[in-house]
Amino acid sequence: DIQMTQSPSSLSASVGDRVTITCRASQSISHFLNWYQHKSGEVPKLLIYAASRLQSGVPSRFSGSGSGTDFTLTISSLQPEDTATYFCQQSYSSPPYNFGPGTNLEI
């Protein structure tokens, strides 16, 4: 199975900051990488699919990049409502659709 890692595991930032979260796959997964936002008590939400494609309705301050084994999720100007845990997920050799361990973002 392909294993996913994320860094950092947690971070604290301020409103207006630019934030980058990194996800790494244990082998090449081409562009088959998704990002989800999970707020406490809410339903996980798809932000980015296929590494860089913005899901409908997601604010444009969210963007994704990368291919192969290394990927990034960037929030260009942090907003208070962005407090959440962010998960990456590989969909290359799937199932299984393995998730990364998550990054806790505190504003």
Place this chain on the structure above:
Amino acid sequence: EVQLVESGGGLVQPGGSLRLACAASGFTLGSHSMNWVRQAPGKGLEWISYIASSTTNKYYADSVKGRFTISRDNARNSLYLQMNSLADEDTAVYYCARLGSGIYLEDAFDIWGQGTVVTVSS
């Protein structure tokens, strides 16, 4: 409105069984492959099972293989997860999640249910 609603969670003793259901509305369940994902307390998201739209193909995480069974009734627009031989480590919020449609989106979970809580405890 496109929606998934889970039900069937609850408190069960170790070794017991539960059957979770996921009702779809606002779209045709039979057009999508579906998954179950869980989140144990203080842990991350764990994919546990997949079923193809046609029901032909089913997959399970090693952690639940042989104990859980995924199924669907497209006529009822419903997805199910039969959970047997439950153990403490199965305590989690269980979500059903839809694989999207269209190029690229078919490999992402675009719609999630609100989750149902399963607690395994004596």
